Amino acid sequence: xxxxxxxTLSGLAFTILVIGSILYGPVxxxxxxxxxxxxxxxxxxxxxxxxxxxxxxxxxxTFTMVAAVALFVNMFLVVAYGYDPLYLLFAVxxxxxxxxxxxxxxxxxxxxxxxxDGKVERVxxxxxxxxxxxGALVYVALPFSLMSLxxxxxxGVYNGNILLxxxxxxxxxxxxxxxLGSTLGQMLGHRLFPSISPKKSWEGFFGGLVCSVAxxxxxxxxxxxxxxxxxxxxxxxxxxxxxxxxxxxxxxxKRNFGVKDSGKIMPGHGGMLDRFDGALLAFPVAIVYIIFFxx
Amino acid sequence: xxxxxxxTLSGLAFTILVIGSILYGPVxxxxxxxxxxxxxxxxxxxxxxxxxxxxxxxxxxTFTMVAAVALFVNMFLVVAYGYDPLYLLFAVxxxxxxxxxxxxxxxxxxxxxxxxDGKVERVxxxxxxxxxxxGALVYVALPFSLMSLxxxxxxGVYNGNILLxxxxxxxxxxxxxxxLGSTLGQMLGHRLFPSISPKKSWEGFFGGLVCSVAxxxxxxxxxxxxxxxxxxxxxxxxxxxxxxxxxxxxxxxKRNFGVKDSGKIMPGHGGMLDRFDGALLAFPVAIVYIIFFxx
Numbered sequence: 046x047x048x049x050x051x052x053t054l055s056g057l058a059f060t061i062l063v064i065g066s067i068l069y070g071p072v073x074x075x076x077x078x079x080x081x082x083x084x085x086x087x088x089x090x091x092x093x094x095x096x097x098x099x100x101x102x103x104x105x106x107t108f109t110m111v112a113a114v115a116l117f118v119n120m121f122l123v124v125a126y127g128y129d130p131l132y133l134l135f136a137v138x139x140x141x142x143x144x145x146x147x148x149x150x151x152x153x154x155x156x157x158x159x160x161x162d163g164k165v166e167r168v169x170x171x172x173x174x175x176x177x178x179x180g181a182l183v184y185v186a187l188p189f190s191l192m193s194l195x196x197x198x199x200x201g202v203y204n205g206n207i208l209l210x211x212x213x214x215x216x217x218x219x220x221x222x223x224x225l226g227s228t229l230g231q232m233l234g235h236r237l238f239p240s241i242s243p244k245k246s247w248e249g250f251f252g253g254l255v256c257s258v259a260x261x262x263x264x265x266x267x268x269x270x271x272x273x274x275x276x277x278x279x280x281x282x283x284x285x286x287x288x289x290x291x292x293x294x295x296x297x298x299k300r301n302f303g304v305k306d307s308g309k310i311m312p313g314h315g316g317m318l319d320r321f322d323g324a325l326l327a328f329p330v331a332i333v334y335i336i337f338f339x340x
Numbered sequence: 341x342x343x344x345x346x347x348t349l350s351g352l353a354f355t356i357l358v359i360g361s362i363l364y365g366p367v368x369x370x371x372x373x374x375x376x377x378x379x380x381x382x383x384x385x386x387x388x389x390x391x392x393x394x395x396x397x398x399x400x401x402t403f404t405m406v407a408a409v410a411l412f413v414n415m416f417l418v419v420a421y422g423y424d425p426l427y428l429l430f431a432v433x434x435x436x437x438x439x440x441x442x443x444x445x446x447x448x449x450x451x452x453x454x455x456x457d458g459k460v461e462r463v464x465x466x467x468x469x470x471x472x473x474x475g476a477l478v479y480v481a482l483p484f485s486l487m488s489l490x491x492x493x494x495x496g497v498y499n500g501n502i503l504l505x506x507x508x509x510x511x512x513x514x515x516x517x518x519x520l521g522s523t524l525g526q527m528l529g530h531r532l533f534p535s536i537s538p539k540k541s542w543e544g545f546f547g548g549l550v551c552s553v554a555x556x557x558x559x560x561x562x563x564x565x566x567x568x569x570x571x572x573x574x575x576x577x578x579x580x581x582x583x584x585x586x587x588x589x590x591x592x593x594k595r596n597f598g599v600k601d602s603g604k605i606m607p608g609h610g611g612m613l614d615r616f617d618g619a620l621l622a623f624p625v626a627i628v629y630i631i632f633f634x635x
Contacts, residue, residue: 093471130425131489131631131632134486134489134624134627134628134631134632135628137482137486137624137628138624138625138628140478140482141582141621141624141625144479144585144586144589144621145585145589145621147589147592148533148536148585148588148589148592151535153592153596154535154536154592154595155535156595156596156598158598167596167597167598169464169468170596172592172596173464173468173469173596174468176388176471176472176474176475177471179471179474179475179477179478179479180471180474182474182478183435183474183477183478184439184474187432187435191429191432194426194429238443240446240449240450241443241449287436290439290440290443291439293443294439294440294442294443297442297443297448297449297467300449300451301448301451301462301465301467301468302462303451303453303462326436326439326440329429329432329433329436330433330436332429333429333430333432333433336426336429337426337429
């Protein structure tokens with residue numbers, strides 16, 4: 046019971062923070078979402094690279110964090126204040142720093158070869174985990190940075206309603222999946238992707254789809270989602286499908302590293318990566334659709 | 341002797357192709373450098389992910405290749421034909437495809453845990469190599485794509501001379517490093533980075549530095565490198581330092597995977613990645629300097 050209250054309160058506080066920052070204005074968005082991104086990048090690095098080699102890889106992780114922040118901030122400056130898109134190049138320099146700093150990780154330059162079943166194999170020395178720094182940038186920092194692209198209407202006026210609607214559709218997907226998954230899904234049990242997520246069912250997926258599309262239609266009727274009806278429905282479908290896929294992609298990641306929650310920043314909810322796993326895949330696809338294909 | 345002739349001829353043909361494409365015009369550049377990039381990405385994936393799991397990872401590798409080509413082509417279209425920079429977003433979609441296709445690699449969802457010295461460790465199942473697909477994009481495709489940024493002068497007229505000059509400075513670095521490294525370097529033997537590259541010496545590095553800067557000054561005097569003297573020298577220094585670092589970064593990569601040459605596309609010269617290892621680090625840094633800091 047106490048856990049339930051803590052979980053509810055921290056979930057509520059987080060929801061208010063996210064919605065509030067989008068409604069408040071561009072700078073509030075940048076501060077709150079930038080901070081969430083930093084936490085998510087940090088969680089991702091801890092999951093994938095472990096904590097054992099923190100000392101050796103601290104420089105590479107720092108460059109990763111600098112690159113993530115540079116990408117997010119410069120994308121925001123380009124969109125919000127009309128900076129030249131070339132400013133995004135400043136995110137490239139710290140990436141070069143990642144590659145160079147790897148040279149100074151001693152264990153990466155110590156190689157052991159062993160024979161397994163007659164085949165020569167290398168013994169892992171940690172080097173194989175370094176590209177997860179690039180994963181932190183492409184999988185975590187890039188989707189967060191792309192959110193800026195839907196924050197302003199064509200005349201350059203701030204309008205967080207589209208991003209807010211996308212967030213609400215993602216939550217609708219979760220709610221619908223929970224409602225149908227925990228009832229019909231448990232009864233009929235057509236499992237969605239058992240090797241990654243044993244509990245997810247097709248019933249839950251379709252519950253999510255119905256709720257996400259219904260959410261899109263209602264948001265449009267309420268005047269928040271300024272798209273045609275067809276585009277609103279398509280975005281609802283995209284958010285649900287890629288949201289579920291994003292969920293599975295993060296589950297696969299965590300399973301591969303034997304981790305249950307991405308972090309413990311939110312009492313009762315795990316980490317930031319867990320909160321945004323669906324968004325990491327769904328938002329980039331939805332944003333591309335809205336920018337290029339919406340009427 | 342026969343090897344020497346083959347090596348010389350294939351090196352000469354390659355040099356003519358690279359220089360010729362830059363001089364010929366933007367489309368020739370895009371075709372030749374795009375093709376080189378595709379070969380380099382493919383080599384990089386084979387080195388880092390191995391060839392054993394080719395069947396299982398073919399989809400992820402295909403998405404990687406599509407993302408690389410989309411990045412290169414769209415960057416070129418943005419710079420050469422004034423396309424909206426938003427077109428770069430089309431490189432984001434295939435990246436989402438990489439993440440999703442990983443879900444369908446069976447071995448990634450089979451986990452084995454073993455105990456080593458009382459610590460629980462996971463047995464590698466191949467999943468740990470998947471972020472090298474992102475490495476192929478950030479480490480290989482991005483630097484190639486950024487080259488487009490210095491191909492046009494401020495009035496939009498094609499001028500490959502800066503990229504050509506950067507290429508020549510990189511070759512000057514190699515020549516200078518070879519001349520001083522194989523003579524003074526062998527005699528005095530101040531080793532540069534023995535754990536990665538036992539043969540490289542500080543003498544070779546300074547030989548490269550002198551030649552690269554001399555090259556910059558001469559290229560400037562010849563009217564090819566249209567920068568102030570100070571900027572030309574700075575670019576010469578950047579190309580040498582980051583070229584050598586790029587060389588070491590690729591050596592570290594190859595050593596970690598027990599590979600000598602990145603490929604065998606060029607008789608006697610190894611692969612495309614070997615030809616461009618210095619450029620992968622040196623060009624992005626030089627390009628940022630030229631765009632933002634050159635007078």
